[in-house]
Amino acid sequence: MLLRPVIGKLQHKRVVLASSSPRRREILSNAGLRFEVVPSRFKEKLHKGSFAAPHAYAVETAKQKALEVADRMHQARAPFLGLLPAGCPQVSLTPVVNRCPSQQAKDLRAPDVVIGADTIVAVGGLILEKPVDKQDAYRMLSRLSGKEHSVFTGVAIVHCCTRDGQLDTEVSEFYEETTVKFSELSEELLWEYIDSGEPMDKAGGYGIQALGGMLVEYVRGDFLNVVGFPLNRFCKELARLYHAPRAPGTPRPVQHDSIPAVDTFEDLSDGEGGGSDPAPASGGLQAGGARPQAPRTQEADLNGVTDSQPGLPAGLLELMDGFKASKVLLTACKLQVFDVLKDRGPLSAMDVAREIDASVGGTARLLDVCAALGLLDKSDRGYSNTETASLHLASDGEQSLHGLAAYHDGPVWGAFTHLGRAVREGAAWTPEPLLQGPHKWSTEATLQFMRASHGLSKLTAQHVATAFDLSPFTSACHLGGCTGALAHKLVQEYPRLQVTVFDLPEVIKLAGDFQTDAQPSERVHFVPGDLSSDSLPPADLYIFCSLLHDWPDDRLHGLLSRISGSCKPGAGLLLAELAPAEEEEEASGAARRPPGLRTRGVGRRPRSPGQYRRLLQRLGFQDVQAARAGGLLHVVLGTRAPP
Numbered sequence: 001m002l003l004r005p006v007i008g009k010l011q012h013k014r015v016v017l018a019s020s021s022p023r024r025r026e027i028l029s030n031a032g033l034r035f036e037v038v039p040s041r042f043k044e045k046l047h048k049g050s051f052a053a054p055h056a057y058a059v060e061t062a063k064q065k066a067l068e069v070a071d072r073m074h075q076a077r078a079p080f081l082g083l084l085p086a087g088c089p090q091v092s093l094t095p096v097v098n099r100c101p102s103q104q105a106k107d108l109r110a111p112d113v114v115i116g117a118d119t120i121v122a123v124g125g126l127i128l129e130k131p132v133d134k135q136d137a138y139r140m141l142s143r144l145s146g147k148e149h150s151v152f153t154g155v156a157i158v159h160c161c162t163r164d165g166q167l168d169t170e171v172s173e174f175y176e177e178t179t180v181k182f183s184e185l186s187e188e189l190l191w192e193y194i195d196s197g198e199p200m201d202k203a204g205g206y207g208i209q210a211l212g213g214m215l216v217e218y219v220r221g222d223f224l225n226v227v228g229f230p231l232n233r234f235c236k237e238l239a240r241l242y243h244a245p246r247a248p249g250t251p252r253p254v255q256h257d258s259i260p261a262v263d264t265f266e267d268l269s270d271g272e273g274g275g276s277d278p279a280p281a282s283g284g285l286q287a288g289g290a291r292p293q294a295p296r297t298q299e300a301d302l303n304g305v306t307d308s309q310p311g312l313p314a315g316l317l318e319l320m321d322g323f324k325a326s327k328v329l330l331t332a333c334k335l336q337v338f339d340v341l342k343d344r345g346p347l348s349a350m351d352v353a354r355e356i357d358a359s360v361g362g363t364a365r366l367l368d369v370c371a372a373l374g375l376l377d378k379s380d381r382g383y384s385n386t387e388t389a390s391l392h393l394a395s396d397g398e399q400s401l402h403g404l405a406a407y408h409d410g411p412v413w414g415a416f417t418h419l420g421r422a423v424r425e426g427a428a429w430t431p432e433p434l435l436q437g438p439h440k441w442s443t444e445a446t447l448q449f450m451r452a453s454h455g456l457s458k459l460t461a462q463h464v465a466t467a468f469d470l471s472p473f474t475s476a477c478h479l480g481g482c483t484g485a486l487a488h489k490l491v492q493e494y495p496r497l498q499v500t501v502f503d504l505p506e507v508i509k510l511a512g513d514f515q516t517d518a519q520p521s522e523r524v525h526f527v528p529g530d531l532s533s534d535s536l537p538p539a540d541l542y543i544f545c546s547l548l549h550d551w552p553d554d555r556l557h558g559l560l561s562r563i564s565g566s567c568k569p570g571a572g573l574l575l576a577e578l579a580p581a582e583e584e585e586e587a588s589g590a591a592r593r594p595p596g597l598r599t600r601g602v603g604r605r606p607r608s609p610g611q612y613r614r615l616l617q618r619l620g621f622q623d624v625q626a627a628r629a630g631g632l633l634h635v636v637l638g639t640r641a642p643p
């Protein structure tokens with residue numbers, strides 16, 4: 001695999017993307033880079049007039065963004081130290097395996113590499129950034145109408161290391177220019193576009209990757225550079241940094257004791273360290289088990305002197321104390337910290353303590369750790385939610401995962417607290433209510449499970465519904481469809497589609513509590529039943545979502561062959577299941593997999609799309625295709641062949 005070695009250069013490092021841009025995150029994760037996201041707080045207000053050229057402004061802003069994050073992460077190590085027992089080494093509180101997609105918690109290791117970027121549009125001597133309001137977007141877009149302009153993205157790659165408690169950084173920076181020509185835009189088109197809301201968080205007021213693409217006559221240069229990150233140039237820069245032959249006596253380009261010497265990279269073959277090898281990130285842990293960092297042997301230190309001491313087992317230490325960060329997050333959710341701060345921050349610790357009815361000292365400590373984990377922002381004026389916290393950790397809102405947090409803090413935490421007993425007795429690693437079987441679930445236990453499932457389904461529904469064009473189907477049945485979150489998304493997307501939600505009677509009875517639309521769709525029907533024993537409602541598309549990944553093979557084969565047997569030729573089977581850890585990490589370093597809702601423990605490794613494809617083909621399905629759904633799931637669709 002020739003593509004991987006370049007990105008693979010960063011594989012064993014703690015890489016941080018200092019950007020809130022979802023586009024940058026996607027570009028880099030699609031390229032297989034593993035990283036965390038810590039948005040920069042650097043205010044983009046450098047004096048433009050003091051730069052000789054627009055690109056210099058973009059590069060300097062990118063650099064300041066990255067340095068601010070490197071510095072903050074370095075500072076943020078302090079609040080954790082008090083949490084560790086005396087004599088405990090300074091290790092991460094958060095194992096990679098527990099990182100939720102958007103929480104990107106910080107840990108105690110300083111980052112190895114921080115990447116910052118800034119995209120601007122330059123036209124007629126002016127620099128355009130993101131519009132501040134609609135009028136500003138109008139001014140920008142009318143300036144671009146009918147003309148060519150340049151898009152510059154400045155990028156800074158900051159290598160960090162800590163010496164005697166001080167942060168040392170070394171910056172590589174570059175920029176890329178792309179020329180874009182707009183068609184003449186009528187007033188009507190302009191306002192329609194502005195009213196779509198798309199321009200507001202985009203440099204120059206347009207998104208070339210979406211509706212804005214319709215305004216563009218041609219592009220000269222790297223398209224991804226316009227979208228926000230010049231991937232091609234970035235890879236060349238990595239290759240230059242890590243491959244460049246060193247003239248005798250010249251310093252190594254990267255001065256960091258956790259980055260292998262240039263010579264080491266030069267020797268890497270594809271199979272060894274170039275990225276196709278699912279070796280762990282530095283000190284990181286993969287779902288399914290600890291993979292301690294390989295001991296460091298002959299690496300160069302700052303002065304080029306080799307150090308033959310073996311490295312510390314950072315991965316193991318992370319694994320040992322990672323649960324603390326989870327508990328901090330779950331506790332803050334349970335105490336409604338993120339609800340109190342939503343739309344109201346910054347608030348002092350005292351104000352928050354009053355609202356959550358807790359001690360001031362205890363609250364201040366909790367808030368500090370949340371800030372160090374990247375869940376809250378802390379300033380002189382107090383604490384406020386990060387965007388992620390407001391979006392996913394407050395209890396209201398379309399993308400809230402509050403229910404999932406409560407489920408983990410309650411039944412899942414309980415099950416894992418008694419893991420030793422479960423192992424001794426050979427019991428499943430399963431929350432007590434699920435263990436007893438659905439007919440024994442209390443209403444509250446069922447509701448708690450459904451809240452967790454509902455949050456996760458709402459988050460993934462759009463991706464699943466649109467991974468393939470399902471418009472040829474007129475009836476679908478979501479098996480284990482729980483609250484109907486996916487069903488409602490499907491009927492929104494496909495106006496001809498009728499969807500049946502099939503789930504246990506206990507679940508269906510309570511599903512009505514989760515309907516938020518004033519007018520629930522008449523095209524969604526709920527049917528109670530048991531997958532393993534009852535006959536399935538007729539449909540020309542059957543769907544499973546996040547249900548089967550940890551089922552044993554025999555049970556899975558049994559169920560799918562029953563479905564295959566009852567499908568008419570041409571009927572579809574769509575499986576949207578968790579991607580295996582290494583695949584998901586390849587696709588998205590930032591989007592790490594949260595524990596599956598129906599995971600019976602942390603046991604079975606999810607199947608790959610190839611495994612599902614082969615299984616479906618064996619069961620009589622043809623034209624089996626696979627697609628990725630939002631970094632977390634992969635979706636496989638097959639059509640029943642004539643017998």
Ligand SMILES: O=c1[nH]cc([C@@H]2O[C@H](COP(=O)(O)OP(=O)(O)OP(=O)(O)O)[C@@H](O)[C@H]2O)c(=O)[nH]1
Pocket residue numbers: 018019020021022023024039040044065117118119120130201202203206207208209212226227228
């Ligand atoms: O065609 C497109 N052009 C630009 C974009 C997006 O625009 C923004 C540019 O803003 P900036 O570089 O300041 O980055 P931010 O979003 O503020 O994130 P940081 O946290 O890194 O400052 C960028 O998101 C581009 O992706 C686009 O989407 N399409």
